[in-house]
Amino acid sequence: MILEETELRSSDKNVFTEGLRYYKLVGEALEDIDELYEFFDRDCYVIEWKYRVERIGIRKLDGTPGRDHETGRQRVAFFYWLGRNTTKKEQGLCALALRNRDKNRHVHIRIEQGSEPPLLVSLFSGKFIISTAENVNTSGRRLYLVRGSSQDLCLAEELIDQPIELREQAAYITLHNKSVQIWRGALCSKDILNGARRIADHMARLRSSKVDVVQMDLMQSYTCLKPYKWTRAPRIFRIYETEGDEVQSVHWNKKANFTFQQDDL
Structure with a gap:
């Protein structure tokens, strides 16, 4: 920037x-x-x-x-x-x-x-949380996707679209009553997992100082989508009739688990 x-x-x-x-x-x-x-x-x-x-x-x-x-x-x-x-x-x-x-x-x-550019996210020391104003899930459970490239540059954004498709390279945080859980995908990196732990601890302190943060593996309970032979963040190009331009993402980083959202494309 x-x-x-x-x-x-x-x-x-x-x-x-x-x-x-x-x-x-x-x-x-x-x-x-x-x-x-x-x-x-x-x-x-x-x-x-x-x-x-x-x-x-x-x-x-x-x-x-x-x-x-x-x-x-x-x-x-x-x-x-x-x-x-x-x-x-x-x-x-x-x-x-x-x-x-x-x-x-x-x-x-x-x-x-x-x-959100990494420079802004860094000002919150890995505790950047985005929530929906209304919980549309009838079960009362709130589910957050953790994305970023390092522990200090992670943010958690609540997912509201239904049905929600879980992905192996991701970490998720769930809130239900006084329970805070981290769901870890099989391909989730150590940096993303550490970022999820920091955000989950922060969420727990905001709600109750005695809330325990529990970690569970997604594959034990849920079906997850696997990335298609990708080993790093993809680069995406928009193709015109005679030329093509690279689509830029403020989140792009080789270590990022998600660089583009569907709305970007």
């Missing part, structure tokens, strides 16, 4: 977060919220990120390398996240409310649900 003519990656070691503030659109205005533990698909949120980029190559007076992130100026960026089930009017109101609040005209990045 390029902000203020600087390319930033979630893996950069010279980028330092100095502050995070959260807002939620209520009516036509943004209201401060203390913490943002969970995103709901019928809401709009704003994340104000204060950060500093360390200047590389700074040396002390004696010529030895110096390392002090104060050498870079403080910068500010706003991400505004739009839930899948928000209306066009609500999305416009969120953008307008942010513009009215940000008098200094910093960078504003529009993020639609399902297109």
Whole structure:
């Protein structure tokens, strides 16, 4: 992601977060919220990120390398996240409310649900949760797909489409009453599983400090879809009459279990 003519990656070691503030659109205005533990698909949120980029190559007076992130100026960026089930009017109101609040005209990045860049996900230290506003499952069970490329870049998104097809390269988290379970596919990587554990622990703390996190293998109880001879994340091209263009995904990573969703295609 390029902000203020600087390319930033979630893996950069010279980028330092100095502050995070959260807002939620209520009516036509943004209201401060203390913490943002969970995103709901019928809401709009704003994340104000204060950060500093360390200047590389700074040396002390004696010529030895110096390392002090104060050498870079403080910068500010706003991400505004739009839930899948928000209306066009609500999305416009969120953008307008942010513009009215940000008098200094910093960078504003529009993020639609399902297109969260790794840089944004990294600000939540692997505890990014997206839930549907209403539980449409009559059993009361909520099922989340865990996707990402590493423990710090995983997020969990609730699945609501029926029927749900489970996949061997995935990890899932289920919530039912006071039970939190991790379902592990046979081909799920260690990084994804560790990310699922972190999110499941976070969900447990949000609901009850005494909830146990239980892990089970999917193949013991459910039928799963197998990937077709894929050993890494696929690259997808859109073909025209005389040429083809690669379809870009903000999630693309060789270690990612899912890079494209059906809505992207």
